[in-house]
Amino acid sequence: APEIATSGEKGEEKKVILELKIPTDVCIVGLPNAGKSTLLCDVTQAKPKVAEYPFTTRELVLGVIQDIKRSFVVAEVPSLVNGSHDGKGLGNDFLRHLERTRLIIYLLDGLSRNVCDDWDTLREELSLYHPDLLRKSAIVAVNKVDLLQVQVRLPDIRQKLDLLEVPLLYIAAATGEGVRALLLKVREMILGADQISEEEHSSPIAVFHPRPQR
Numbered sequence: 001a002p003e004i005a006t007s008g009e010k011g012e013e014k015k016v017i018l019e020l021k022i023p024t025d026v027c028i029v030g031l032p033n034a035g036k037s038t039l040l041c042d043v044t045q046a047k048p049k050v051a052e053y054p055f056t057t058r059e060l061v062l063g064v065i066q067d068i069k070r071s072f073v074v075a076e077v078p079s080l081v082n083g084s085h086d087g088k089g090l091g092n093d094f095l096r097h098l099e100r101t102r103l104i105i106y107l108l109d110g111l112s113r114n115v116c117d118d119w120d121t122l123r124e125e126l127s128l129y130h131p132d133l134l135r136k137s138a139i140v141a142v143n144k145v146d147l148l149q150v151q152v153r154l155p156d157i158r159q160k161l162d163l164l165e166v167p168l169l170y171i172a173a174a175t176g177e178g179v180r181a182l183l184l185k186v187r188e189m190i191l192g193a194d195q196i197s198e199e200e201h202s203s204p205i206a207v208f209h210p211r212p213q214r
Contacts, residue, residue: 022097027097034107035107036079038173039107040063042176043074065186072190075097078094095125095126098133099133103186104133106122109143110147111150139168140164142157142168145170154170
């Protein structure tokens with residue numbers, strides 16, 4: 001064993017702030033009482049708090065969708081409000097997780113006075129926080145279509161939202177109506193993105209066939 005030792009040199013010291021950004025396949029975003037927790041309960045085994053008052057979810061909630069080919073990690077982002085990017089409501093602490101997701105579900109409340117304004121608010125908050133979030137794949141889902149008040153307004157809602165250049169679905173998370181179609185669309189978009197990613201990162205393999213020496 002060595003019998004000679006020297007004193008170590010003076011080390012370095014610094015303070016570092018680490019920011020956790022959880023990678024997910026899908027993130028559900030929406031305004032208060034849009035039904036995000038109910039939808040998460042419907043498609044996964046997660047048990048977020050569900051109540052009829054706003055801001056019941058105060059932290060990121062994760063769930064897993066089981067599929068034949070692979071599982072999908074789903075996150076419910078606490079409710080956004082006008083000014084969330086600037087710290088209003090629950091603030092922007094949770095928006096950073098959207099940077100690591102592959103697909104965003106914009107959940108709109110069918111009972112809202114103006115569903116289109118809600119869509120614009122969500123997009124604006126994400127854009128002001130980080131413009132790249134608007135480039136992510138997205139699905140728009142109008143919730144609570146099982147309610148009579150929403151069914152009466154559906155023709156008007158469809159007329160306004162059908163102009164969106166993203167997949168648009170109408171669901172009722174409380175009863176499960178349209179949820180299967182939403183899951184199939186999520187599966188289609190994520191698996192399609194997986195295939196494109198594999199093709200982009202795959203490189204041709206060189207195969208050598210040495211000839212035998214004579």
